[in-house]
Amino acid sequence: MKLRKGKTKSILDSSIDAALLAVEIYNKPRTTFRSEGFITMMIIAWTRLFHAHFNAHIGDKYYYKNKNNRYEIIDGERKAWELNTCIRKYEKLSKNIETNLDFFIKLRNKIEHRHIEKREVDTLIFGECQSLLFNYESQLIEFFGADYSINEALVYSLQFSQIRTHQQEKANRSALSRDLRDVMAFVEKYRNSLDEDIYNSQEFSIKLIQIPKISNTNRADAAVEFVRWDALSEEDKEAYEKLNVIIKDKTVKIEAANVGRLKPSEVVKKVNENLRDKKITQNTHTDLFKLFNIRPEAGAEDPFDTNAEYCLYDEPHNDYVYQDAWVNFLVHFIQSTELSPKELRKKLKAGERLKLDDFIQ
Structure with a gap:
């Protein structure tokens, strides 16, 4: 679908701009409000994506109305559907994507009145953030076609190589603000409330592993490759599990319920x-x-x-x-x-x- 100039295209362009700004905020090394900025802009991007879709299919009808069938007015403007309402009205999102969006809507409300400067939250929710972005582009393409794909405009953010020691992590945790502890507790509680299928889905949270490529690959190859777990063969999955053991310093963790939890x-x-x-x-x-x-x-x-x-x-x-x-x-x-x-x-x-x-x- 190639949109001409008009309201739908204008809304869609602002949605894409919001998503790109979200990525720019997240990837800036000195950003101290990384998670807050990224989440806020991505909520805007998703909301406007739905508004563009609704405008193209049902016209100018995505606004709240009072019982007297008149539009709700805020600061002289009609009040458009918020993201939660858009999701409910659309009714076609997968459960995993819907859960990822619900997580960020609630987290956005949680951090709205808190000032968080620690990078622990950024690291903690990286997988969910990456899924939020991937899901956005997938939905963008589903609504308006591959011509509106934005993946070519994005690159992987560079990472410093140093991994913090256990003592450093412990010191950081002890210094966490109460606001940050509250947010991190919310994230843990939300994840614990999910069933295994949703929690393990790539649409809720991307799980990535970064490994240096040291084989004799083509010099024109990308330095980083992203492979979806669900697209791997059983043989590749088995090889990954073996590699995962190596990365964990040959420590194999066996899943068990409530390890470290007390009655x-x-x-x-x-x-x-x-x-x-x-x-x-x-x-x-x-x-x-x-x-x-x-x-x-x-x-x-x-x-x-x-x-x-x-x-x-x-x-x-x-x-x-x-x-x-x-x-x-x-x-x-x-x-x-x-x-x-x-x-x-x-x-x-x-x-x-x-x-x-x-x-x-």
């Missing part, structure tokens, strides 16, 4: 092992997770609504498991607080809640 009784045991004069019971632990609101009550509408830094919902077993960070927090809290178990229970019954930030070192 309530294990939390109590670990906390008491690290306390000197004081001890807690299972009942005290229950009061504490309620007071600090790190997980919802039993039977809550959204059991996944936990503070993922400390607690996660285990869907197969319909219960909760706890992180070592929760143990460390409780040890610090119990050692420093003057509140007795009875006083804690009294606060809970009175409907009071304690703020984690007031007790974090």
Whole structure:
């Protein structure tokens, strides 16, 4: 489809410009708001892509209307459908692409009022960002044809080779702002809520491995090649798995459920092992997770609504498991607080809640 000048082409051009600007923001080495800028511009790019599609097929009808059938007006302009509404009205996106978009819509809302300067978030969500971009171009081509492909305008961003040591990573994590911890907890919780098929799909999150090409390849070959996992033969997949073992320094990880996660009784045991004069019971632990609101009550509408830094919902077993960070927090809290178990229970019954930030070192 070759568009002539008009509203559809104008909207589509602005969509493509927003996507290219998103990539430019992401690939600038000194950008301190990389994730926020990329996500914001890609949400705009996707929204305008849908608006261009709707304008070409249903005309000027992608605006909200009041009950009296009049258009909603904001600052003198009709209010166009937001991305969530566009997705719902379109109804043809795959579940994996829809989940990737839902992730970024919610993450955009999460970071909108936060100032994040750390690169941990950039690294953490790189796979989802790459999928968001790939999905955008695929949908662009599906809507308007291969003439509007933008892949030739893009290149891979250069990477510094140094890999941070475990000690550096640990120091970085300890210095994370509360805003950043909140965002990273959201990402972990969202991923944990997905089923395996969606989480492992390339449309939700691209998983890449970068390997220097040292064989006698044609000198005209690209230095970097991208290969889709689902396009590989079984023989190639087997070879990749062997290579993956080499990259991991010959450490083979066996999948297991809830590795490193703790049951309530294990939390109590670990906390008491690290306390000197004081001890807690299972009942005290229950009061504490309620007071600090790190997980919802039993039977809550959204059991996944936990503070993922400390607690996660285990869907197969319909219960909760706890992180070592929760143990460390409780040890610090119990050692420093003057509140007795009875006083804690009294606060809970009175409907009071304690703020984690007031007790974090």
